Amino acid sequence: MNSPASAGKPQQVPTWTLGAVGFVSFFDRFGTPPMLLIMSNDTGLDVRQVVQLFTVYSLLYALGQPLWGVLSDRWGRHIVLRVALIGVVFGSIASVLASGYVALLIARGFVGLTVGALYPTLLTLIGDTRIGPAKVHALSDLLAYSSIGNAVATLTTGAIAAWLSWRVVFGIVAVACLALLILLRHVRAPRPERTSTAKGGAFTKWPLVVYAVAFTEGVVLVGILTYVVPALQSVGVSVALAGVLGATYGLGVVVGAPIMRVLSRRFSRTQCMVWGGVFMVLGMGASALSATPIPLTITAVCIGLTNAILHSSVQGWATEVSPNARATTVSFFVTSLFLGAAAGTFVTAGLADAARFGTIFGIGAIAGLGITVFASTAHARWVRSTATS
Numbered sequence: 001m002n003s004p005a006s007a008g009k010p011q012q013v014p015t016w017t018l019g020a021v022g023f024v025s026f027f028d029r030f031g032t033p034p035m036l037l038i039m040s041n042d043t044g045l046d047v048r049q050v051v052q053l054f055t056v057y058s059l060l061y062a063l064g065q066p067l068w069g070v071l072s073d074r075w076g077r078h079i080v081l082r083v084a085l086i087g088v089v090f091g092s093i094a095s096v097l098a099s100g101y102v103a104l105l106i107a108r109g110f111v112g113l114t115v116g117a118l119y120p121t122l123l124t125l126i127g128d129t130r131i132g133p134a135k136v137h138a139l140s141d142l143l144a145y146s147s148i149g150n151a152v153a154t155l156t157t158g159a160i161a162a163w164l165s166w167r168v169v170f171g172i173v174a175v176a177c178l179a180l181l182i183l184l185r186h187v188r189a190p191r192p193e194r195t196s197t198a199k200g201g202a203f204t205k206w207p208l209v210v211y212a213v214a215f216t217e218g219v220v221l222v223g224i225l226t227y228v229v230p231a232l233q234s235v236g237v238s239v240a241l242a243g244v245l246g247a248t249y250g251l252g253v254v255v256g257a258p259i260m261r262v263l264s265r266r267f268s269r270t271q272c273m274v275w276g277g278v279f280m281v282l283g284m285g286a287s288a289l290s291a292t293p294i295p296l297t298i299t300a301v302c303i304g305l306t307n308a309i310l311h312s313s314v315q316g317w318a319t320e321v322s323p324n325a326r327a328t329t330v331s332f333f334v335t336s337l338f339l340g341a342a343a344g345t346f347v348t349a350g351l352a353d354a355a356r357f358g359t360i361f362g363i364g365a366i367a368g369l370g371i372t373v374f375a376s377t378a379h380a381r382w383v384r385s386t387a388t389s
Contacts, residue, residue, distance in 0.1 A: 013129075015138050017183055018122050019145030021081070024176045025118040026149035028088070028111065031173070032057065034158035034243075035166045042166060045101055053104055057112030062338040068117035069202075069331025072124060077327065081121045082184065085177045087114030092174035096167045111173075119146065120334045124327040127319025135319070136264040139312045140257040147304065151250030154243055201325035202332060206385070209378050210318050214333045215340035216371045217311060220280065221303060222337065223344020224364040225249065228300045231291050231357035245297045252304020260309050269313050270380045276310025277372025281365050288362035299361060306368075310375065317379055 032039075032054050040050045072080040091111035098104040126138045157169045201207070228249070232242035263272050283302020286295040318333040319326060348360045 015141050019141055021118055021180055022122055022142050022146035023149035025115050026146040027153045028115050028173045030150045031153040031157040031169050035161040038161040039166045049101055053108045056105055056109040060109050061112040061116035064113045064116040065331040065335040069328040072121055072327030073325055077121050077125050080117055084114045084117035085181050088177045089174050092170045095170040120331045123315055123319055123330045127326050135316055137261055139315050140260045140308055143308055143312050144254045144257040147250040147253035151247040154247050201322040202328040206321045206382050207329050210321050211332055211336040213314055213375045214336040218337040218340020219344035220364050220367050221307060222341035225303050226345055227352055227357055227360055228296055232296050234355045235292055237293055246300055248297055249300040249304040252301040253308045256305040256308025260312060270376050272313045273310050273376040276306045280306040280368035284361045284365035284368050288358055288365050291358040
């Protein structure tokens with residue numbers, strides 16, 4: 001029988017299980033774009049309508065983040081994780097069976113809403129149950145698993161849709177989430193305590209600073225990353241090869257995970273942010289000088305390295321900056337990242353339309369320098385403030 005102390009301690013879900021959930025969530029999130037044209041041809045919907053399916057998915061994915069964070073702080077991480085996985089199972093099955101535009105729109109929107117709960121909940125669980133180097137390793141591994149899910153989706157879902165059916169892709173997600181529910185069936189964790197400081201803890205000075213850092217990261221690491229594949233295609237690279245070269249972003253994340261482990265043993269988190277920023281500036285600078293295949297591939301790899309080092313460091317900060325409202329804070333952190341990505345693509349859309357990709361990456365290099373200074377300086381000040389409080 002567990003002692004009262006052990007009964008109140010959150011259980012550690014194995015890192016590989018958290019990684020599997022991250023893999024599936026990113027596989028679903030990035031699996032639809034390669035299938036858009038095939039879905040249009042198969043369903044009789046025009047491309048605009050099929051794009052709307054993904055737009056609604058993405059919108060509900062982003063807007064649902066704060067809701068899931070509040071529910072996670074109130075009900076507990078494992079309850080939210082299970083509810084979200086059950087939602088993805090039913091939403092994906094509905095996507096497989098849907099035959100018309102409205103039914104598909106509702107099904108994909110519901111999946112976007114429930115998938116959106118997964119990654120922030122994983123970050124919160126890591127923050128709850130791991131400290132020090134163990135947290136650094138778990139965050140790096142989660143990012144690596146998730147990026148592999150992104151890469152696998154980018155490389156395979158179009159082929160699966162062409163050879164079999166786009167419905168098979170959604171069916172794979174349903175089966176995978178059902179398997180994850182089985183893996184998690186014995187995991188138990190207490191509901192988090194609700195204190196008087198939890199309600200507003202996610203909106204004090206330092207969490208707001210973290211959201212600002214996440215927003216600026218989103219502008220470059222997510223928003224400008226979007227242009228790597230179009231830039232490759234604009235210089236004559238085939239669609240298939242451009243996808244392969246763009247997917248080297250995932251390789252950068254996977255390689256960056258062990259690099260981050262080495263750096264975290266030798267440097268502080270603040271210094272790791274600087275190292276990650278160096279890769280970001282170098283990567284963006286390469287394509288700013290010459291937006292051709294080799295520099296663009298270097299850019300994709302360097303953005304992956306930056307995610308593994310700088311972004312995982314900021315994620316770790318987000319899990320610690322307001323422990324009493326950790327899930328809410330993490331959810332707003334993720335929302336800020338998405339808002340930054342949307343802002344980045346909106347601001348640079350005109351340049352992309354004119355195929356001025358070198359200019360876009362030049363802006364990314366300058367912005368990357370600013371982000372590095374902002375993030376590392378703010379984190380250093382937070383460390384000093386917590387040490388003296």
